[in-house]
Amino acid sequence: RIARPNHREATNKKNMNQQLRYIVDTLNQPPYNKRLNLVTFDSQNTFSLLQLLNDVLAEISPDHKIDLREESPDQTTIRMLSLLRILQYKPKGDLGDGVNAFRQGLIQGNKATIYPLLHWLLEKTAELKKRAYLAPFLMKIDIPPEFLQDDTVVEVHTIHEQLMEQFKELHKTVEQQRSSKFSVAEVRRDIKSMEEEKEQLTKRIEKLKSKSSNVPRQSQLLDACRKLRKERDRQEELVEQRTAQKNQKLHAQQKVQQLEAQLAELVSSSEGLTAEKLSVQLEEENHLKHILTRETLPKKLEARKKECADLEQVLSEPLLSQASLDALQEQIDEANAEISRLMEKRMPGMDPLLDKLAIFRQQASIIAHKKEMAAEEYKVALDELSAAQADLGLRQKQLSETEGGEVLRDEEFKKYVAKLRISNNTYKQKKAELSALKAEYGVLARTEEILKSRDENLQDLLVVLEEKKGVHGYRDTQESLEHVSTVKSGLDEQKENVLKEMSGAIERLNATIAEKKASLAPMLKELRPLRQQHQELLATHTQKKLAYDTMLAGLESKRSTLEQEVRMYWEEIIGEHGKYHYLQSMLKLTELHTQRLATEMKCYTSSDPAEKRKALRDQLTRKIQEQENHGKELKAMQKEIKETHADSMKQVKMWKDLRRLFEIKKECFVQVEQHNIQSTAITQQNSGEDRLVLS
Numbered sequence: 001r002i003a004r005p006n007h008r009e010a011t012n013k014k015n016m017n018q019q020l021r022y023i024v025d026t027l028n029q030p031p032y033n034k035r036l037n038l039v040t041f042d043s044q045n046t047f048s049l050l051q052l053l054n055d056v057l058a059e060i061s062p063d064h065k066i067d068l069r070e071e072s073p074d075q076t077t078i079r080m081l082s083l084l085r086i087l088q089y090k091p092k093g094d095l096g097d098g099v100n101a102f103r104q105g106l107i108q109g110n111k112a113t114i115y116p117l118l119h120w121l122l123e124k125t126a127e128l129k130k131r132a133y134l135a136p137f138l139m140k141i142d143i144p145p146e147f148l149q150d151d152t153v154v155e156v157h158t159i160h161e162q163l164m165e166q167f168k169e170l171h172k173t174v175e176q177q178r179s180s181k182f183s184v185a186e187v188r189r190d191i192k193s194m195e196e197e198k199e200q201l202t203k204r205i206e207k208l209k210s211k212s213s214n215v216p217r218q219s220q221l222l223d224a225c226r227k228l229r230k231e232r233d234r235q236e237e238l239v240e241q242r243t244a245q246k247n248q249k250l251h252a253q254q255k256v257q258q259l260e261a262q263l264a265e266l267v268s269s270s271e272g273l274t275a276e277k278l279s280v281q282l283e284e285e286n287h288l289k290h291i292l293t294r295e296t297l298p299k300k301l302e303a304r305k306k307e308c309a310d311l312e313q314v315l316s317e318p319l320l321s322q323a324s325l326d327a328l329q330e331q332i333d334e335a336n337a338e339i340s341r342l343m344e345k346r347m348p349g350m351d352p353l354l355d356k357l358a359i360f361r362q363q364a365s366i367i368a369h370k371k372e373m374a375a376e377e378y379k380v381a382l383d384e385l386s387a388a389q390a391d392l393g394l395r396q397k398q399l400s401e402t403e404g405g406e407v408l409r410d411e412e413f414k415k416y417v418a419k420l421r422i423s424n425n426t427y428k429q430k431k432a433e434l435s436a437l438k439a440e441y442g443v444l445a446r447t448e449e450i451l452k453s454r455d456e457n458l459q460d461l462l463v464v465l466e467e468k469k470g471v472h473g474y475r476d477t478q479e480s481l482e483h484v485s486t487v488k489s490g491l492d493e494q495k496e497n498v499l500k501e502m503s504g505a506i507e508r509l510n511a512t513i514a515e516k517k518a519s520l521a522p523m524l525k526e527l528r529p530l531r532q533q534h535q536e537l538l539a540t541h542t543q544k545k546l547a548y549d550t551m552l553a554g555l556e557s558k559r560s561t562l563e564q565e566v567r568m569y570w571e572e573i574i575g576e577h578g579k580y581h582y583l584q585s586m587l588k589l590t591e592l593h594t595q596r597l598a599t600e601m602k603c604y605t606s607s608d609p610a611e612k613r614k615a616l617r618d619q620l621t622r623k624i625q626e627q628e629n630h631g632k633e634l635k636a637m638q639k640e641i642k643e644t645h646a647d648s649m650k651q652v653k654m655w656k657d658l659r660r661l662f663e664i665k666k667e668c669f670v671q672v673e674q675h676n677i678q679s680t681a682i683t684q685q686n687s688g689e690d691r692l693v694l695s
Contacts, residue, residue: 019119026122027052031059043545045552046109050076053114056121057083061132069559077107086135087128089120137167288378296375310505325513332506339496339503 024041027034032055044052051068054076058065061083068076081103091102091113105113121128141160147153212218596616603615 016115019115023115023118023122032056039541042111043541045549049109049111049114053080053118053121056118056125060087060121060125060128069563073107077103080106083132084117086139087131089117091116134171138164140164288375291371291375292379296372296379328506329510332503336503342492343496 020038020041024036024038026032027036027041034052047068054064054066054068057080064079064083066079071079102113104110106117141157143153143157148157215221600615600617603611
């Protein structure tokens with residue numbers, strides 16, 4: 001057995017190599033221009049990988065253009081995760097369970113986490129740029145339910161949602177305008193040219209008006225010109241309608257001729273046609289189509305599927321080494337030896353005298369082969385017929401679209417008639433041959449029925465003879481043995497065909513492998529010194545990288561110490577800056593208080609009464625006095641209202657009762673009036689005697 005690697009692991013490794021190649025190629029192109037290769041990219045440390053990832057995110061969203069040395073790892077992780085959430089990135093399932101594993105891999109700079117993320121970002125940069133641009137405008141704000149009780153908050157939230165919908169519509173319109181081939185510069189150019197034409201036309205109209213102002217009977221001439229223009233337009237429309245009607249008439253005549261020709265052809269073909277003949281034709285067509293759909297087409301489809309499966313299997317298998325190829329060659333040699341051994345073993349038993357069913361098998365195979373050939377010819381004829389019908393329809397359509405079409409001349413028509421006669425003679429010959437074949441088929445079918453009936457009688461006789469001789473069941477046993485031998489021969493033929501196909505496929509594979517070996521030999525020779533050089537460079541690179549990592553660790557520690565000192569100094573500067581602004585504000589307030597005190601002192605020390613009234617103390621005193629007087633007035637009004645409240649309420653109640661009394665009187669008066677009217681009507685209806693009816 002040949003030991004082969006796991007197919008899934010090989011596929012994952014192949015996908016990882018393709019991702020790395022795509023990432024490196026994209027990062028080497030603008031706008032990144034990193035000048036990387038697979039070795040340098042794969043040897044990046046954690047910080048460099050995160051910086052590369054941040055550069056790609058900054059290309060998608062410019063807000064993330066930050067140097068990671070100026071930011072803490074926690075802030076970097078939160079910022080990247082928030083952007084990836086907006087971009088709707090979904091980590092692969094093999095990275096762990098949930099977002100925590102992805103976050104941990106992102107913090108640690110895990111290659112299995114960052115490489116798929118970089119591949120996804122670089123592959124969908126244009127789409128992600130658009131999504132990052134739209135995110136600040138379309139992100140919904142989560143408002144707690146307790147804040148939604150406030151009407152102001154609800155109103156602002158509703159306005160925000162309406163603005164979001166407006167933004168969606170405007171952005172959709174802008175995208176449609178951008179996608180359409182509609183140039184603003186062309187529109188402006190057209191508008192400018194139209195304005196120039198408008199100015200020219202306006203000038204010409206003014207000139208014509210100035211020239212025609214002195215013409216006598218100007219209005220009558222203008223009416224006549226207008227009517228003349230309308231009549232000319234109408235004449236042109238009538239001419240166009242006449243031409244269109246002529247074309248329609250011509251097309252209708254051509255269609256009538258075509259329909260008459262089809263009718264004549266149908267009539268000629270239906271001469272002597274009965275329902276039995278029509279049913280026979282339909283049965284033949286149905287039988288042929290049944291053969292095509294049940295036997296020919298499934299075989300072709302199965303062969304195609306098998307070929308595709310073989311190709312997929314060849315593509316899915318990894319590259320084989322020389323040892324694997326030698327083992328396969330040994331297996332092929334063993335299979336060929338087994339085939340030849342079985343063929344030699346089978347040859348002595350194939351005696352034509354002993355094999356009674358050989359003739360029938362040969363006839364059955366010949367008939368099956370003829371049947372397949374006839375089905376193939378019928379399918380080809382059907383394809384040619386459909387193609388000819390499609391070509392005929394296309395040409396008829398083109399002829400109908402042209403004006404008048406193309407009419408055959410005398411000589412061409414004679415040639416066409418002669419061709420039709422030859423085709424008709426050929427058809428009659430084929431029809432006669434078909435009739436003969438049908439007759440022969442009927443004779444053979446009848447012969448088959450007679451033989452079957454005789455076979456039944458002979459079989460009964462053989463059963464009786466077997467019982468007399470004491471060998472009951474001999475014929476059935478012989479038939480079963482013959483059937484088994486027939487099935488075995490069929491299986492042997494199938495096995496032989498399969499082995500031939502396998503040997504052919506193996507020979508083709510050997511030839512292909514030999515060609516690939518020949519083409520790869522010079523490349524392998526060139527690769528051997530390069531491998532040795534690569535190993536030497538890899539050892540040098542490992543030493544240099546170790547020294548670089550040591551130096552980088554020392555520099556990182558110094559840098560962190562310096563950053564901490566700078567941060568402390570910066571915080572002190574910010575604190576002192578805040579104190580400075582606070583003291584400046586207090587100084588300004590003190591100056592304002594000093595100015596106000598100086599103004600008050602000036603007002604107090606002034607001898608002018610008007611100036612004294614401007615003092616703040618006097619102003620406040622006057623306002624206090626006014627408010628006290630207003631309060632006294634309000635208290636007096638309150639006292640008066642309290643004293644007269646009971647009497648006022650009684651008076652209001654009396655007025656309400658009086659109003660209710662008048663309403664009741666009004667209702668009673670209306671009822672009395674209605675009653676009087678009804679009584680008068682009843683008295684008038686009683687003719688002959690005067691009666692008064694009270695209800």
